[in-house]
Amino acid sequence: xxxxxxxxxxxxxxxxxxxxxxxxxxxxxxxxxxxxxxxxxxxxxxxxxxxxxxxxxxxxxxxxxxxxxxxxxxxxxxxxxxxxxxxxxxxxxxxxxxxxxxxxxxxxxxxxxxxxxxxxxxxxxxxxxxxxxxxxxxxxxxxxxxxxxxxxxxxxxxxxxxxxxxxxxxxxxxxxxxxxxxxxxxxxxxxxxxxxxxxxxxxxxxxxxxxxxxxxxxxxxxxxxxxxxxxxxxxxxxxxxxxxxxxxxxxxxxxxxxxxxxxxxxxxxxxxxxxxxxxxxxxxxxxxxxxxxxxxxxxxxxxxxxxxxxxxxxxxxxxxxxxxxxxxxxxxxxxxxxxxxxxxxxxxxxxxxxxxxxxxxxxxxxxxxxxxxxxxxxxxxxxxxxxxxxxxxxxxxxxxxxxxxxxxxxxxxxxxxxxxxxxxxxxxxxxxxxxxxxxxxxxxxxxxxxxxxxxxxxxxxxxxxxxxxxxxxxxxxxxxxxxxxxxxxxxxxxxxxxxxxxxxxxxxxxxxxxxxxxxxxxxxxxxxxxxxxxxxxxxxxxxxxxxxxxxxxxxxxxxxxxxxxxxxxxxxxxxxxxxxxxxxxxxxxxxxxxxxxxxxxxxxxxxxxxxxxxxxxxxxxxxxxxxxxxxxx
Ligand SMILES: Cc1ncc(C[n+]2csc(CCOP(=O)(O)OP(=O)(O)O)c2C)c(N)n1
Ligand SMILES: CC(=O)[C@@H](O)[C@H](O)COP(=O)(O)O
Ligand SMILES: [Mg+2]
Numbered sequence: 001x002x003x004x005x006x007x008x009x010x011x012x013x014x015x016x017x018x019x020x021x022x023x024x025x026x027x028x029x030x031x032x033x034x035x036x037x038x039x040x041x042x043x044x045x046x047x048x049x050x051x052x053x054x055x056x057x058x059x060x061x062x063x064x065x066x067x068x069x070x071x072x073x074x075x076x077x078x079x080x081x082x083x084x085x086x087x088x089x090x091x092x093x094x095x096x097x098x099x100x101x102x103x104x105x106x107x108x109x110x111x112x113x114x115x116x117x118x119x120x121x122x123x124x125x126x127x128x129x130x131x132x133x134x135x136x137x138x139x140x141x142x143x144x145x146x147x148x149x150x151x152x153x154x155x156x157x158x159x160x161x162x163x164x165x166x167x168x169x170x171x172x173x174x175x176x177x178x179x180x181x182x183x184x185x186x187x188x189x190x191x192x193x194x195x196x197x198x199x200x201x202x203x204x205x206x207x208x209x210x211x212x213x214x215x216x217x218x219x220x221x222x223x224x225x226x227x228x229x230x231x232x233x234x235x236x237x238x239x240x241x242x243x244x245x246x247x248x249x250x251x252x253x254x255x256x257x258x259x260x261x262x263x264x265x266x267x268x269x270x271x272x273x274x275x276x277x278x279x280x281x282x283x284x285x286x287x288x289x290x291x292x293x294x295x296x297x298x299x300x301x302x303x304x305x306x307x308x309x310x311x312x313x314x315x316x317x318x319x320x321x322x323x324x325x326x327x328x329x330x331x332x333x334x335x336x337x338x339x340x341x342x343x344x345x346x347x348x349x350x351x352x353x354x355x356x357x358x359x360x361x362x363x364x365x366x367x368x369x370x371x372x373x374x375x376x377x378x379x380x381x382x383x384x385x386x387x388x389x390x391x392x393x394x395x396x397x398x399x400x401x402x403x404x405x406x407x408x409x410x411x412x413x414x415x416x417x418x419x420x421x422x423x424x425x426x427x428x429x430x431x432x433x434x435x436x437x438x439x440x441x442x443x444x445x446x447x448x449x450x451x452x453x454x455x456x457x458x459x460x461x462x463x464x465x466x467x468x469x470x471x472x473x474x475x476x477x478x479x480x481x482x483x484x485x486x487x488x489x490x491x492x493x494x495x496x497x498x499x500x501x502x503x504x505x506x507x508x509x510x511x512x513x514x515x516x517x518x519x520x521x522x523x524x525x526x527x528x529x530x531x532x533x534x535x536x537x538x539x540x541x542x543x544x545x546x547x548x549x550x551x552x553x554x555x556x557x558x559x560x561x562x563x564x565x566x567x568x569x570x571x572x573x574x575x576x577x578x579x580x581x582x583x584x585x586x587x588x589x590x591x592x593x594x595x596x597x598x599x600x601x602x603x604x605x606x607x608x609x610x611x612x613x614x615x616x617x618x619x620x621x622x623x624x625x626x627x628x629x630x631x632x633x
Contacts, residue, residue: 001026007082009056009107020057020255024049027076028283030084036302038090039421040098043281043294044073047173047252048141051276052076054258055139055169058266064137065125067110069118069146071099072296073171074108081107091421093597098421113425114390115363116149118142119168123155126164137266138166145176145340148184148362160243163270167262168244170273171252173280176340177295178348182362191235191249192277239273248275253282292343313478316471317414319449321346323456323485324383324412328354331460333381335359339368345385345414365390369397369409376407381460387415388428388470395434402466403440410459411468416445417509417559418603419473423596429589431470433564436537442467442490443536445508449476451534457485472509472559474599493540499529502553502617505570507533510557513603516610521617528617536566544573553620554584559608562588585616 002019003026006012015023027049035042053076055066061081068074075087078096083104089095100108110121122140129136146152147170159166172188174180236246245268250261258276265272280295281287286305287294299308328334328350336347336354340363351358361368365386372382391398391413402409416428435443442462446452446469455469496511497518504514511532518528529551531543547554556567567586574582587607594602603609 003027003030003079003084006080006084009061009080012053012056012080015057017057017255017259020050020053024053024253024255025283027053027079030079030087031075032284032302034087034090035297036300038088038092039296039298039300040075040090041072041296042284043175043287043291044143045075046282046284046287047278047280047291048073048171049076049282050253050255050258051141051169051171051278052080054255054262055141056080058259058262059137059139062106062109064139065109065122066107067118067121067125067138067140068100069112069140069142069152070115071112073141073143074100077107078105081105091423091596093601094595095597097423097596099423099425111425113422114393115146116142116151118146119152119155119159122166122168123158123162123164126166127162130164139169140166141169141171143176144170144172144174144185144188145180145363148176148180148182148340148364150364150366156239156242156244159271163243165269166271167265168271168273170248170275171278172249172275173278173291175280175291175295176363177344178292178340178342178360180362181340181360185362187238188275191275194235236273236275243271245270245272246275247272249277250275252276252278295343310475312475314449315473315475316446316449316452317344317346317473319452319476319481320385320412320414320456320471321349323453325350325353326485327456327460328357331381333379334383334460335375335380336383336385337361337368337372337375338385339363339365339390341385341387341390344387345412347385365393366397369394370401372409373397373401373405373407376402376409377405381408381410383410383412383459385412385414387426388413388417388431389415389419389426391431392434398435398441398466399438403438406440406465408463409466411466411470412456413468413470415473416470417472417474418594418599420599420602421596424593427594427602428470428472429560429594430564431468431560432536432558432566433561433568435468436564436566436569440465441537443470444468444488444534445470445536447477447494447496447508447511447532447534448479450479450481451488452476453481453485454488455534458487458490461487462490470508474509477512488534491535491538491540493534493543494532495529495543496532497528497530499527500551501526501528501621502555503529503531503547503551504555504557504613504617505531505533505547505566506557507536507566508559510559510608513608513610513613514557517613517617520610520614524618526617526621533566536569539569539573541573544570545577545579548574548579548582552582553617554582555613555617555620556584556586556588557608557613558586558588559603560588562586562590583620585620587613587616 002023086096091098118140126138239246280291335357372384375382459467558566
């Protein structure tokens with residue numbers, strides 16, 4: 001097996017080009033087998049086997065910089081750079097990261113997870129190279145989906161200006177996670193669809209070359225004629241007009257053709273874009289047939305393609321999706337906006353039921369936010385469905401366009417809290433900190449799936465400005481759902497459990513952790529009050545004053561950044577009112593990035609466990625620390 005001989009790109013270079021197709025098939029078999037046990041981003045990686053092979057075959061990583069946009073399609077790169085033996089640990093705690101990771105290998109020259117950063121990184125590395133007088137190659141692999149990200153277009157604009165030597169590899173498989181959208185996508189489709197473009201382009205170029213150079217006034221006309229004719233025939237003119245040399249399109253699964261076009265690219269000075277046509281999920285029929293579903297998957301049965309999903313109560317996303325459908329049936333103002341995540345955000349069924357009211361803008365969170373503001377300005381009820389981590393991309397638009405103008409935008413913030421296998425680039429742990437200080441915004445989080453439904457109704461009925469509901473990437477608690485949704489008074493908290501020894505103020509999935517901690521503490525004769533701080537903003541000030549009057553021992557527990565989080569808000573509240581004599585502990589995510597693994601492991605890593613919370617309460621109340629262990633059995 002060739003794959004076993006490859007521990008480094010240098011080993012790859014010992015092979016003949018003609019051997020690479022066999023190696024490609026071995027890599028595909030390896031990926032299909034390994035990911036059937038680990039899960040992961042199968043379809044994206046099956047689509048870039050030959051492309052990744054030829055890049056490592058022709059270029060000299062890590063001296064030549066090979067940058068992967070998003071990085072979810074870097075498994076082949078990891079196989080070729082000595083990490084094949086770690087794939088059993090893919091996306092597990094302390095195991096192989098599912099994205100590019102500099103601490104794993106010198107060949108991982110740029111990390112991501114969020115989309116559309118590769119071209120800016122390539123531009124920076126090309127400038128640095130030239131400033132240092134070095135001459136390495138800089139190659140960025142970006143997908144057709146990521147190319148719709150605003151940052152990518154900003155970088156392309158700059159590349160055409162700077163004209164530095166670099167190679168942009170456009171991996172065009174016509175898919176984002178869902179089918180790709182947008183005018184750029186349609187443009188690429190035109191190029192992709194007309195197989196004769198390449199032939200016409202060559203013939204046309206030969207024809208142009210035959211036109212004798214014309215002097216005088218006619219020259220300008222001839223040039224203009226040439227350009228407009230070229231525009232009609234030659235593909236990739238959009239990129240050429242931006243100052244990049246466009247090469248392609250080329251079959252991204254044909255090693256020989258790939259080798260030829262990159263040899264061509266190496267002889268081009270300035271920025272060049274190589275348009276590579278691939279099939280997402282190539283080589284595994286279920287993934288080719290439905291690459292949306294197989295973009296990121298759980299373990300599965302290879303023969304049948306059956307996904308092995310964990311059973312349990314519906315995920316919060318499903319609850320959101322159903323609630324939105326029920327609300328939209330009653331209110332035609334409701335439109336859903338998604339930046340390229342209709343599946344993950346639970347909007348596919350909504351889009352089928354309400355054609356035209358589900359708007360997928362591509363990977364464009366900033367545009368989605370400001371467009372939502374304008375939708376609200378015109379009297380609609382936009383529901384901006386976005387992962388917490390990806391909302392980070394639209395911070396200014398939230399402040400400047402939505403909150404400052406106090407517009408009725410509803411934020412459905414999914415993946416709030418730890419997300420598990422995607423790890424540090426995808427955790428939704430900063431949105432409380434970056435939203436709660438923005439004027440006019442209401443921010444809430446449900447304790448269970450029934451409260452999520454009620455919060456959706458609360459949000460739709462709210463007409464005083466922007467309102468956000470955040471919910472986690474976990475199953476609900478399996479509670480009964482009220483047949484009718486009801487609104488919740490804005491800013492109202494809820495006492496879930498009485499207790500004299502201490503108070504735990506918390507929200508979302510941490511409520512269960514607090515309940516289990518309180519049960520542990522009963523053994524020590526301590527009774528703990530638990531408060532559902534379901535509104536991060538506005539907080540329930542009346543209850544906060546009452547809690548302080550009743551009990552000086554207060555713990556704030558949150559699955560989010562301690563700094564700027566719910567706990568900070570509570571501290572600010574008491575400090576600003578000069579309420580002292582309290583002993584307050586904040587439990588949450590400290591000033592670190594928490595790596596990939598399971599959500600359970602991530603919570604254990606930083607002490608979001610019943611045992612740790614119980615020991616914190618115990619020490620707070622008794623003034624000394626004691627390890628409160630859950631009894632075995
Ligand atoms: C800023 C941001 N928004 C959304 C995502 C979610 N996301 C991950 S991959 C992906 C699609 C990328 O499509 P493409 O670049 O074409 O790569 P492919 O999976 O097709 O290889 C999306 C939307 C992200 N990673 N970053
Ligand atoms: C690579 C990327 O950003 C997405 O594929 C992300 O992994 C999806 O996350 P969920 O699995 O939580 O929908
Ligand atoms: Mg794509």
